[in-house]
Amino acid sequence: xxxxxxxxxxxxxxxxxxxxxxxxxxxxxxxxxxxxxxxxxxxxxxxxxxxxxxxxxxxxxxxxxxxxxxxxxxxxxxxxxxxxxxxxxxxxxxxxxxxxxxxxxxxxxxxxxxxxxxxxxxxxxxxxxxxxxxxxxxxxxxxxxxxxxxxxxxxxxxxxxxxxxxxxxxxxxxxxxxxxxxxxxxxxxxxxxxxxxxxxxxxxxxxxxxxxxxxxxxxxxxxxxxxxxxxxxxxxxxxxxxxxxxxxxxxxx
Ligand SMILES: [Zn+2]
Numbered sequence: 001x002x003x004x005x006x007x008x009x010x011x012x013x014x015x016x017x018x019x020x021x022x023x024x025x026x027x028x029x030x031x032x033x034x035x036x037x038x039x040x041x042x043x044x045x046x047x048x049x050x051x052x053x054x055x056x057x058x059x060x061x062x063x064x065x066x067x068x069x070x071x072x073x074x075x076x077x078x079x080x081x082x083x084x085x086x087x088x089x090x091x092x093x094x095x096x097x098x099x100x101x102x103x104x105x106x107x108x109x110x111x112x113x114x115x116x117x118x119x120x121x122x123x124x125x126x127x128x129x130x131x132x133x134x135x136x137x138x139x140x141x142x143x144x145x146x147x148x149x150x151x152x153x154x155x156x157x158x159x160x161x162x163x164x165x166x167x168x169x170x171x172x173x174x175x176x177x178x179x180x181x182x183x184x185x186x187x188x189x190x191x192x193x194x195x196x197x198x199x200x201x202x203x204x205x206x207x208x209x210x211x212x213x214x215x216x217x218x219x220x221x222x223x224x225x226x227x228x229x230x231x232x233x234x235x236x237x238x239x240x241x242x243x244x245x246x247x248x249x250x251x252x253x
Contacts, residue, residue: 042092
């Protein structure tokens with residue numbers, strides 16, 4: 001078989017549960033604010049620093065993996081272990097394409113330039129990443145965070161057709177019920193203040209991390225630990241879980 005034939009055969013065989021739960025008005029415990037801690041881009045500092053800290057408090061988080069990353073191959077057993085510990089291996093596409101034409105995107109190379117993609121290619125690569133992740137954790141349901149939160153490939157939306165393939169897609173809810181922040185180079189106190197000062201109607205706080213004590217867009221191990229300690233000390237107010245668990249819990253309501 002040629003490469004293309006193999007890929008077509010692979011795609012034809014894909015089947016996913018149709019689930020498209022976006023944020024509903026209530027959580028299992030209406031008095032609590034759900035907190036989704038997520039860690040993007042498959043970085044080793046997440047394995048080395050974030051995971052032990054999360055496990056100390058038995059907090060479950062979502063790790064948005066890019067299968068193409070060298071860190072995935074070199075630490076395969078560690079990524080697999082996350083799933084068995086109850087964390088989510090989320091989809092963050094196969095190659096992490098982003099639109100080079102947007103501001104501050106000098107780092108996007110031509111191969112990963114979403115402006116050169118068709119929507120069909122963007123969709124196919126995301127669904128292929130699902131197959132890889134299923135091979136890692138055996139799961140057929142997960143959530144997706146679009147790289148750079150870009151939603152168009154050369155002007156064509158590719159997110160809408162993907163909604164049926166995920167329990168939820170992070171970052172697309174524009175309502176006042178949820179907030180989202182990707183902090184870097186901030187103190188633990190700044191993280192805590194953010195959580196404490198979300199608008200009154202907030203039901204879901206999304207905190208998107210990259211490096212923790214290393215790698216890019218990082219926060220320090222101390223800042224991360226201080227945030228977790230704060231959340232653990234205020235469990236009557238905050239419900240910390242993986243994004244898929246949060247979204248599935250509310251879907252049961
Ligand atoms: Zn990313």
